[in-house]
Amino acid sequence: AKRDPGSSYRFYDRQLHISAGYQLRLEADLRNALRGNELELYYQPRIDLATNEVRGVECLLRWNHPERGLVGPDEFIPVAERSGLIVPIGYWVIEQACKRLQESAEIGYPGLVFAVNLSFRQFHDRKMTETIFRIIFNANVDTSLLELELTESAMMHDPEYAQRCLRELNQLGVSFALDDFGTGYSSLSNLQHLPISLVKIDKSFVQALGKSADAEHIIRAIISLAHSLQISVVAEGVETEGQLEFLRQQHCDEIQGYYYARPMPWADLVQFLNKRGES
Ligand code: C2E
Ligand code: CA
Ligand code: CA
Ligand code: CA
Numbered sequence: 001a002k003r004d005p006g007s008s009y010r011f012y013d014r015q016l017h018i019s020a021g022y023q024l025r026l027e028a029d030l031r032n033a034l035r036g037n038e039l040e041l042y043y044q045p046r047i048d049l050a051t052n053e054v055r056g057v058e059c060l061l062r063w064n065h066p067e068r069g070l071v072g073p074d075e076f077i078p079v080a081e082r083s084g085l086i087v088p089i090g091y092w093v094i095e096q097a098c099k100r101l102q103e104s105a106e107i108g109y110p111g112l113v114f115a116v117n118l119s120f121r122q123f124h125d126r127k128m129t130e131t132i133f134r135i136i137f138n139a140n141v142d143t144s145l146l147e148l149e150l151t152e153s154a155m156m157h158d159p160e161y162a163q164r165c166l167r168e169l170n171q172l173g174v175s176f177a178l179d180d181f182g183t184g185y186s187s188l189s190n191l192q193h194l195p196i197s198l199v200k201i202d203k204s205f206v207q208a209l210g211k212s213a214d215a216e217h218i219i220r221a222i223i224s225l226a227h228s229l230q231i232s233v234v235a236e237g238v239e240t241e242g243q244l245e246f247l248r249q250q251h252c253d254e255i256q257g258y259y260y261a262r263p264m265p266w267a268d269l270v271q272f273l274n275k276r277g278e279s
Helices: 008-035 073-083 085-108 120-124 129-139 158-173 187-194 203-210 212-228 241-251 266-278
Strands: 039-048 054-065 069-071 113-117 147-149 176-180 196-199 232-236 255-256
Touching: 008 054, 008 073, 008 085, 008 255, 039 085, 039 187, 054 073, 054 085, 073 085, 073 129, 085 113, 085 129, 085 147, 085 266, 120 158, 129 158, 129 212, 147 266, 187 212, 196 203, 196 212, 203 232, 212 241, 232 241
Parallel strands: 054 113, 113 147, 147 176, 176 196, 196 232, 232 255
Antiparallel strands: 039 054, 039 255, 054 069
């Protein structure tokens, strides 16, 4: 049957086509981005609620695209995961974080923890532990200051291999955080079986505070569970005084969010640290 050129079917088809083309283009650009120095890490401070000091920073990837400008990770990480490019990109991120870790000690901030995100897809690389080990060794950093953040999805593909990776890296001093905690479904057993020293409460719960009583209950439960297992808790996405006060009352250990600081380039972070040091 002949199709009406104006029908919704054609329209939909064209959209799909554009979208697939867009993805391919993005993937090709991303390949160049790594070689062309277009990737950059931003750093978002994490504040210790007991001491009011900056405990560490989360390293967050940004892409300075030559035509599109600054592209956020939600747009290109999925493309990088599907294409496998996240593997080399992920190693670049760890390398860069180690350089900054070294640098932070030189400029007077030793002891700052650097947290790096790991994608589930990086666990498909059979040389993960070995490669990360080489990067850390070459950078000559204090491994206890390197923290790797992973979500529960990282464990799904090959739980035994993933567990082994975590154990081996943990033996070198690297610590692990469970990211987006509360949004997965196997949280409890993971906490028990893996070398996890920290959980990050997902920002969806923090931002529901005051809007849903459930959010309060869930956050209370996460903190009490984590603390009973000697695991620290970071709340992410803290934007308001009210959220901060609630978390403080619940003895949450650390806070990350726009309330204190947005993710920022390295030079801005250095300024941020210097300013806090003066006051
Ligand atoms: P995530 O690991 O859950 O990181 C926290 C996200 O929350 C970051 O978004 C951060 O900018 C944002 N955020 C922090 N505080 C606030 C706040 O107060 N309010 C709001 N609305 N948002 C806040 P970002 O930088 O866009 O990163 C998005 C996601 O991309 C990350 O979520 C992480 O899953 C992924 N990602 C970022 N960098 C990397 C990387 O180097 N490797 C991998 N595999 N994933 C990365
Ligand atoms: Ca994270
Ligand atoms: Ca999150
Ligand atoms: Ca996330």
